[in-house]
Amino acid sequence: GDxxxxxxxxVTVTEGLPVKLNCTYQTxxxxxxxxxxxxxxxxxxxxxLRSSTDNxxxxxxxxxxxxxxxxxxxxxxxSSAQLSDSALYYCALSDEDTGANxxxxxxxxxxxxxxxx
Amino acid sequence: EAAVTQSPRSKVAVTGGKVTxxxxxxxxxxxxxxxxxxxxxxxxxxxxxxVADSTEKGDIPDGYKASRPSQENFSLILELASLSQTAVYxxxxxRDWGGNTLYFGAGTRLSVL
Numbered sequence: 001g002d003x004x005x006x007x008x009x010x011v012t013v014t015e016g017l018p019v020k021l022n023c024t025y026q027t028x029x030x031x032x033x034x035x036x037x038x039x040x041x042x043x044x045x046x047x048x049l050r051s052s053t054d055n056x057x058x059x060x061x062x063x064x065x066x067x068x069x070x071x072x073x074x075x076x077x078x079s080s081a082q083l084s085d086s087a088l089y090y091c092a093l094s095d096e097d098t099g100a101n102x103x104x105x106x107x108x109x110x111x112x113x114x115x116x117x
Numbered sequence: 118e119a120a121v122t123q124s125p126r127s128k129v130a131v132t133g134g135k136v137t138x139x140x141x142x143x144x145x146x147x148x149x150x151x152x153x154x155x156x157x158x159x160x161x162x163x164x165x166x167x168v169a170d171s172t173e174k175g176d177i178p179d180g181y182k183a184s185r186p187s188q189e190n191f192s193l194i195l196e197l198a199s200l201s202q203t204a205v206y207x208x209x210x211x212r213d214w215g216g217n218t219l220y221f222g223a224g225t226r227l228s229v230l
Contacts, residue, residue, distance in 0.1 A: 009157075033216035044121075044207065044221035045160070052216060090159060094216055104175070105219060109159040 002027045004091050006108035013081045013115055021076040021111045023091035034067050034074045035105070037090040045090060049076070081115045088112050120144045123208050123222035130229050136195040138225050140208030148214060149191040150175070151183060154205040154224070163206075166191055167214065198229045 003026045013019045023036075033052040039045040051058040054069045065076045074091060091108040121142045130136045142149060150165040162175030164183035172183040180202060182194040195202055205226050209219040 031216075035218070037219075044223045045219075046221065047218045050218060104162060104165075107160040109157060 002029070002093065002106045004093055004106050004108035006089075006091055006111045008111050009109070010112045010114065013113070015083055015115050015117050016080050019078050019081045019085070019113065019115075021089055021091075021113065023074045023076065023108060025072050025074070025091075025093050027072075027093060027095075029093075029095040031095065032067075033094050034065075035090075035092045035094075036063070036065060036074075036076050037092060037107075039088040039090070039110075041087070045088075048089070081113075083115050083117065086113055086115045121208055121210055121220055121222035123206075123225050125225060126223065127226040128228070130195075130198045130227065132199060132229055134198050136198050136227065136229075138193040138195075138206055138208075138227070140191045140193075140222055141189055142191075142208075142210040142220075142222075143189065144210050144212075144220060145188070146210035146212050146220070147188065148211045148217075149185065150209045150211070150219065151181070151191070151193045152207045152209060152221075153177065154207060160207065163193065200229050203227060203229045 005024045007022050036049040037045040038048045049058050051067045057066045063078045067074050088110050090110045092105050094105045124139045148167050151163040152160045161177050163181050166172045166185040184192045205224045207224045208222040211217040211219050
């Protein structure tokens, strides 16, 4: 089956320094869509980034990620972490074929990002 | 305005009791989902639906039933609540299957004692 792996359960970084959250995957889908969702404390998860194009950088709210099918990765990065970035981050993938019955979104276990002064 | 609304926001239930979690969406989406969130497991799909009066099993359906009486409403039912069902439950909707963004409700924190 499909799987998404987020290797770190917790990432701690100092404000102003770069941060990287790792995400790798295994899938048999031919066309895939990748997501990063962010969940702030006591709030609902919300989409942060979406990509389905290999080797194309996607950016939003200062974060960026590039889907690399060659290495099965979709890491999330930011050049300068802010205190307000502290949250739970989920990586997820789905089959992009809307006609398929395998379009279910598969989530990783999540990574907590803590940014401290 | 919140487009996916869940009720109640929190609930305490007794073991063996019946629990119903409700979800209402105004996104005009066909797809609705129930996820369970547990530390160390992330978000896991319980049930989903793509049309009124029909529901499908997700990855962890055991112990849960779902009901979709209309496009806007989707309920999760625990007929006999158990301790292991203590978790945060999220409802979500999406326009379509496959590659589409999910829009989540604020969640329901369920404690089974």
